[in-house]
Amino acid sequence: MSYRETLEIRELTSADEQQAIDAHQTMLADDFEFLPTWTQHEAWEDYIYRMNAGRRGEHIPPGWVRSALFAAFDQGGELVGRVSVRYELNDSLLQYGGHIGYGVLPEFRRRGVAVQLCQFALRQVRDAGVKQALLTCDSTNVGSQTTIKKCGGVLDAEFPVLESSDGTSSLRFWIPTVAKD
Numbered sequence: 001m002s003y004r005e006t007l008e009i010r011e012l013t014s015a016d017e018q019q020a021i022d023a024h025q026t027m028l029a030d031d032f033e034f035l036p037t038w039t040q041h042e043a044w045e046d047y048i049y050r051m052n053a054g055r056r057g058e059h060i061p062p063g064w065v066r067s068a069l070f071a072a073f074d075q076g077g078e079l080v081g082r083v084s085v086r087y088e089l090n091d092s093l094l095q096y097g098g099h100i101g102y103g104v105l106p107e108f109r110r111r112g113v114a115v116q117l118c119q120f121a122l123r124q125v126r127d128a129g130v131k132q133a134l135l136t137c138d139s140t141n142v143g144s145q146t147t148i149k150k151c152g153g154v155l156d157a158e159f160p161v162l163e164s165s166d167g168t169s170s171l172r173f174w175i176p177t178v179a180k181d
């Protein structure tokens with residue numbers, strides 16, 4: 001079953017704590033941080049306050065940019081994925097990370113969730129005045145590359161990943177954000 005058009009995409013709330021932490025633990029197997037910068041030492045309320053303040057451009061640590069975290073839920077209320085949106089770029093995000101980063105829980109993959117999250121994030125950055133969104137992914141990540149291309153991504157450059165021993169490279173794509181309704 002495809003999830004196109006049926007997902008609720010929103011910021012995390014108090015009620016999402018258990019599902020979100022479970023998702024974080026699950027996705028560590030993919031070496032992916034479902035809850036960026038969260039550690040088990042941080043109270044959930046503090047974390048969601050920090051994330052939501054970040055979207056408003058408040059309490060941003062030095063060297064960081066305005067950013068937000070959105071989660072996707074299916075019609076049964078199951079958490080299926082998340083997307084991080086960076087409304088600006090800094091030197092580090094220009095090299096790796098870009099404007100948008102998404103992850104989908106294993107049992108919900110191959111049903112269009114990542115494409116839907118990416119399209120949502122493209123509208124977010126467009127509304128913040130970004131005309132071309134930068135997305136990066138590893139050359140070995142076929143799912144992410146396909147997602148980016150389906151969302152209109154155009155390959156700009158390929159860089160070696162310095163810490164890689166197997167020849168993995170990092171791909172950099174730009175996506176025009178106009179007409180993303």
Ligand SMILES: CC(C)(COP(=O)(O)OP(=O)(O)OC[C@H]1O[C@@H](n2cnc3c(N)ncnc32)[C@H](O)[C@@H]1OP(=O)(O)O)[C@@H](O)C(=O)NCCC(=O)NCCS
Pocket residue numbers: 030032101102103104105108109110111112113114115116136137138141142143144146147150
């Ligand atoms: C990469 C990832 C986000 C894809 O999520 P998803 O919800 O399964 O992606 P979608 O269902 O929207 O698929 C988009 C396209 O990619 C294709 N695709 C997805 N995963 C694929 C895979 N493992 N191999 C080949 N194609 C794949 C889909 O078939 C679809 O193309 P199609 O419509 O032509 O069939 C997901 O596998 C994931 O969370 N991986 C771990 C975290 C990660 O890598 N995040 C991205 C960091 S850059």
